[in-house]
Amino acid sequence: MRNIGIIIKKQLRDTLKNKTVLIQFIMFPVMTLIMEHAVSIPDMPEFFFTKLFSVMYIGMAPLTSVASIIAEEKEKNTLRVLTMANVKSWEYLAGVGIYVWTLCMAGAGVMATGLPSSDIPFYLCIMATGFIISIAMGAAVGIFAPNQMVATSLFMPVMMVFSFAPMLAMFNDKIEKAARVFYTQQLRVLLGQMTFDGIKTETVLVIVLNALIALSIFFAAFKRKGLE
Amino acid sequence: MITAKRLCKSFSEKQVLSGIDLDIRPGMIFGLLGPSGAGKTTLIKIITGQMGFDSGEVNVFGKAVKDLTGEDKKRIGIMMDDHGVYDRLTVTDNLKIFCDIYGVPYSAVSRVLKEVGLDDSAKKPAMKLSKGMLARLKLARVFMVDPKIIFLDEPTSGLDPMTMKYIHKLIRDKRASGATVFLTTHNMEEAATLCDEVALLNEGKIVERGAPDEICRRYNHQKKIDIHLTSGEDIELDHKAGSAEMITRLLEQGMLETIHSSEPTLESVFLELTGRKLDQEEEEMYA
Ligand SMILES: Nc1ncnc2c1ncn2[C@@H]1O[C@H](COP(=O)(O)OP(=O)(O)OP(=O)(O)O)[C@@H](O)[C@H]1O
Numbered sequence: 001m002r003n004i005g006i007i008i009k010k011q012l013r014d015t016l017k018n019k020t021v022l023i024q025f026i027m028f029p030v031m032t033l034i035m036e037h038a039v040s041i042p043d044m045p046e047f048f049f050t051k052l053f054s055v056m057y058i059g060m061a062p063l064t065s066v067a068s069i070i071a072e073e074k075e076k077n078t079l080r081v082l083t084m085a086n087v088k089s090w091e092y093l094a095g096v097g098i099y100v101w102t103l104c105m106a107g108a109g110v111m112a113t114g115l116p117s118s119d120i121p122f123y124l125c126i127m128a129t130g131f132i133i134s135i136a137m138g139a140a141v142g143i144f145a146p147n148q149m150v151a152t153s154l155f156m157p158v159m160m161v162f163s164f165a166p167m168l169a170m171f172n173d174k175i176e177k178a179a180r181v182f183y184t185q186q187l188r189v190l191l192g193q194m195t196f197d198g199i200k201t202e203t204v205l206v207i208v209l210n211a212l213i214a215l216s217i218f219f220a221a222f223k224r225k226g227l228e
Numbered sequence: 229m230i231t232a233k234r235l236c237k238s239f240s241e242k243q244v245l246s247g248i249d250l251d252i253r254p255g256m257i258f259g260l261l262g263p264s265g266a267g268k269t270t271l272i273k274i275i276t277g278q279m280g281f282d283s284g285e286v287n288v289f290g291k292a293v294k295d296l297t298g299e300d301k302k303r304i305g306i307m308m309d310d311h312g313v314y315d316r317l318t319v320t321d322n323l324k325i326f327c328d329i330y331g332v333p334y335s336a337v338s339r340v341l342k343e344v345g346l347d348d349s350a351k352k353p354a355m356k357l358s359k360g361m362l363a364r365l366k367l368a369r370v371f372m373v374d375p376k377i378i379f380l381d382e383p384t385s386g387l388d389p390m391t392m393k394y395i396h397k398l399i400r401d402k403r404a405s406g407a408t409v410f411l412t413t414h415n416m417e418e419a420a421t422l423c424d425e426v427a428l429l430n431e432g433k434i435v436e437r438g439a440p441d442e443i444c445r446r447y448n449h450q451k452k453i454d455i456h457l458t459s460g461e462d463i464e465l466d467h468k469a470g471s472a473e474m475i476t477r478l479l480e481q482g483m484l485e486t487i488h489s490s491e492p493t494l495e496s497v498f499l500e501l502t503g504r505k506l507d508q509e510e511e512e513m514y515a
């Protein structure tokens with residue numbers, strides 16, 4: 001258990017010096033603040049940018065950062081040093097997962113600043129759920145990939161689909177229909193409603209199914225390859 | 229301290245270790261020598277529990293490797309040639325992580341950095357270190373917990389002679405403070421000067437073992453004297469009384485430039501035993 005805290009502390013020290021990962025966490029929250037304040041188009045739905053960028057954030061930041069953190073650590077064989085020092089694989093993964101989730105939640109907290117305070121709990125619940133699914137997927141990629149190059153080529157297409165589908169869905173009905181199978185699109189729908197009332201079964205089903213798939217890929221990868 | 233009996237290991241059909249016996253006593257520096265691909269790293273990985281094996285027995289601290297507890301593992305320091313450091317973190321932060329893991333106070337960091345001579349670079353990010361400094365950082369990581377057994381996989385390969393000497397001194401200091409050291413190398417000279425005992429590993433078998441000078445004496449069967457003359461000529465004399473006259477004459481005539489008896493080195497013993505040069509592969513690689 002103590003080791004989880006140690007991993008979190010290590011990641012914290014490292015992220016401050018790792019600009020490519022740091023930018024992942026900061027970009028969307030900052031863009032949201034800027035766009036919400038700077039741009040106002042007549043007839044634009046309320047909190048348009050907050051809601052759109054939030055789901056893109058879910059599809060991008062946790063997935064890419066978890067995958068690259070794990071893959072880098074495997075590539076440089078620092079993970080080996082940790083396991084030799086008796087840090088268990090699950091402790092390492094939990095440390096990285098909790099760390100990225102917390103950082104993303106902080107980002108979501110920033111993005112929520114514009115929302116009416118009554119909407120904030122609902123908003124954060126949605127974000128929290130989305131981050132968990134993305135983190136599981138990122139971890140699966142990180143476990144599969146032997147190095148960072150492979151990790152990038154694996155998570156790029158996945159990330160593109162999940163984060164851009166909700167945006168493209170706004171412009172095209174066909175894409176909207178297809179995008180409904182992705183959790184990011186369903187989370188986008190939920191953010192549109194901003195309430196727990198009247199949530200459609202389809203929405204819940206898709207999100208749960210996505211989560212199950214992500215988690216089973218993660219566990220399958222972990223069982224087959226461990227953290228070698 | 230470390231024992232192995234009839235240890236075998238193969239990777240899908242390819243037998244890498246076939247029947248290794250080891251008995252490494254406490255407080256010595258043991259050197260495992262062998263050409264590239266001999267199975268040195270594989271053997272270390274097996275002894276340190278990073279890899280399984282097919283048959284035989286391996287004991288560390290008198291226990292089977294898989295029975296080692298977390299406490300036991302804390303008393304084992306391991307430096308593998310491919311184990312990395314956290315590039316973006318400073319030297320100090322790299323070590324602090326392991327203070328946290330091992331439950332050692334942060335004050336250990338400056339102590340161990342002084343020990344390996346890296347105290348001036350404590351605030352440097354690891355990626356800005358030179359190769360020799362990086363090797364010392366990895367050693368610092370190993371020394372932090374004051375291990376009883378230290379495994380070093382090619383601790384000096386590719387380092388300049390100065391750093392190499394420095395690391396040798398560190399290793400001897402560790403022996404002096406009671407640690408047992410298990411290292412691998414393809415550097416014969418290193419093995420001869422540093423190790424109390426060596427084993428020559430070739431194609432998965434230990435072909436010779438013992439103290440370096442003892443091995444060399446054992447193979448000293450041809451006993452020759454090599455002489456280089458001022459004229460540039462080389463002559464070889466037998467190790468016999470008759471040769472003395474000849475040497476005296478050469479000395480009187482001022483023709484003798486250098487003279488030495490040609491005792492075998494670990495290198496030549498290895499060549500004799502295997503018909504293979506120790507770092508042949510590397511030479512071929514760079515050729
Ligand atoms: N994980 C593995 N899977 C398959 N074969 C392996 C594996 N690890 C090592 N080998 C093979 O085992 C043999 C011994 O490798 P090992 O790394 O132990 O050699 P070494 O003596 O350490 O060489 P070097 O001096 O180059 O480090 C090699 O032929 C290598 O190809």
Ligand SMILES: [Mg+2]
Pocket residue numbers: 268269270381
């Ligand atoms: Mg090796």
